[in-house]
Every structure is written in structure tokens, then in C-alpha cells.
Amino acid sequence: MSKQTKKRLVYINSWAMNSALGDNKSTAKQRLSQGVSEDMCLETGWLNDGKTTVVGKVTSRLPVIEGKFNTRNNQIALSVLLQIEEEIKSTVQRYGKDRIAVVVATSTSGISDGESAIAKKQQVGEFPESYHYQQQELGNLGEFVAQHFNIEGPVYTISTACSSSGRVFLSAKRLLNAGLVDAVIVGGADSLCKLTLNGFHGLEALSTTHCNPFSENRNGINIGEAAAFMLLSNEKNNISNNNNNSLALLGAGDSSDAHHISAPHPEGKGAIEAMLNALDDAQLLAEDIGYINAHGTATALNDAMEAKAIYQIFSNRVPVSSTKPFTGHALGTASIIEAAIICLLLEEDIDLPKQVNDGRVDKTLAPILLVKAGQKLAKRAVLSNSFAFGGNNVSIILGADNE
16 A cells, blocks of 8 residues: 555455355355356246356255245345354444444346246236235345344445446445444345346347357356345454455445446446546555456457456556356346455465456457466455446455555
């Protein structure tokens, strides 16, 4: 960190995730090392035209929920929250339930349950008794988390498409730095549903095979379901990396270039601005970054734009990869799932996630340094990008507090 005015850091007190990469740190670590996730599945039945597509599935057994919060989305969320439940409960007990905030993200909420309910109504003439319209409201996830932990502080559910769970860090940081709360539960959850799969298919952005980030043969995204949650505060904690430094949100930046409703700015204008804002917020220089987790959707426009934007700031001196071949694109949850992967990388002595594709790197892209097998993290600050429809862009920097 440069010699500017010392700022108050936001620390990651605990974290957990569940996705196609696995429902625990050990499985995620193993699959990252192997370079493949067996829960990235080629399936039929999702697309209205009968075509197949690859989806990232949560395959672990999920907890039971009753009432208006009983959705697959919330079940995936709860499977993660239960992993850090004791840390959250002790934090609530320490600070008080009105001094804890919940800031979460979703794109799908309980839409898949609504789809099932409509199908049932078409068959028998009425909705199933278990169906409540509130299940598919976007705010349902935040309300569920707050109710589960009896929290009475601010509750936000953010939905800005694929940047949603990047924005939870920005909102949490503001709440903490303003002194409005003492801790924030941040997270995201999204579940597979026909609405989003057919929507992306209609945009011709969905691949029928495993996604190919930065390949000359890339032809679209794989959608995945996932959840990840973290407990943030301004207090240091006992989660540390191999240098025994606490994990922290070092910086966060955003932008809104509003270039197009679904296509990114071709020169990466908003992406560049978000990354520079994150570096400025972290009081870091480009050469301080050890790895970039790219948005890397494997669409033609995103990868071309993002490579150009990264190269303009970092040249080819910082290793880059997209981890979406391991998880699928988890929509609003993508950013925090990738933040969880970064936490695993910082905690454990594992190789950087190599760039999984067909090996045919697109030579027309800006020549960024894509990660190859066996590379290690050389610098303990990691940047992660998330870019959404409408030019809504977020970059976050996670790393070790070395003060």
C-alpha cells in the first residue's frame, strides 16, 4: 500500500461457498488443481427449442426451509450460511442484532419455483399450496437471511445483473465506514431457471458446449447456480493466508458507461474506469496486483473488450484467468463466488487457476498473460472483475493486510 493517508480496512471474518466447484473448500481446492469440475453438466430440458447446453449445478444435499422462504435459491444460500453460522451468531451476540447489516445479491431469486408452480397450475388448475408469490420477489433473499439470524439492521438485496454481488462489497464498505453498523453479512445466491437460460439463448449468448474464455472458438456462456457468503467488519480476524495476514477487502471501484443495454463498450471504457477506481481506492498501483480474475464470459464481445481493458492498465505483466469454466456464469452471484475463489487462493498454497479452454487462444485479442498450469501467486493482492448489462461495472481487490 502506498504512503497515502492510512485508511480503515474492511476484513473478511469468515466465508463459504457452494457451486459447481463444490460445496466445501477441500473439493473446490481439488477441482481447481485438477482443472475440471464434474458438476459442469451437458443437459437437455432447459431450452425451449430442445437444444442442449452446459450448466453449472449445485449437487449437494440442500437444507429444508418452510413457508414463503422455501425456494431452491434460499436453500442453496442456507447451505452456505450454515457453514459460517457460528461466526455470524457470535458476531450478532457481540454487537447486537440492530448493528448487523445484510447486503446480498441475486438475479433469479425464486423464479425456478415460480416456473414449477405455473407448470403445476397448468396441469391441475391451481397453484401448489407451498407456492407463495413472495418467493420470486428479488428482496426475498435478503429478508430470508435477516430472519434466519434475527437481524434488525439494514437489509439490502441488490440486483444489477452480473455485477450484483460485486456491489455488495461497495455497499457494505459504505455502511461500515459511515459507522451505521459494526458488521455486514454479504452474499449472493442464484439458481438455474428456464427464464434466464432461454433469455441468454435468445440473445445468442449461450454456448451449447463447455465455455471457452479467450479462445478463438468461444461462442457464449455456461450459466451456473451458486451461493457464497462472507462476514465483513472493520475488526481483524483469525482468517489468514500463508503469510499470517488477515484477509481484507483492499479496494473496490465501479463505473456505469451505459454504452448499450446488453453489449459492453468495445474499447472497455467502463471496465478501465472500474479497475482504476478499485486501484485508487486500495491505494495500490498496477504492479502491486498479483492476479486478475477476469469476468471472462467466453462471449465474443466481452473477452475482446476485457482483454483490451486489462492490457491498457496492466500490459502483459499480471497473470489473468476466468474461472467460469469451473462454476458457470453465476449471474448476480458471479462476483462473490469468484471472490470466494480468491479467498481460497490467498488462504491456501495452491496454484493460480489456470485458464481452461480448448487451447486455441484468440490471437486477435490484446496479448494479456493468461495463467498456465503451475503458476503461483507472487503478490498478495488480487483484482476481480464483474461487468453487467447496461455497462454496470465493478472491480474489487482482495488481499492480505500487511500492516
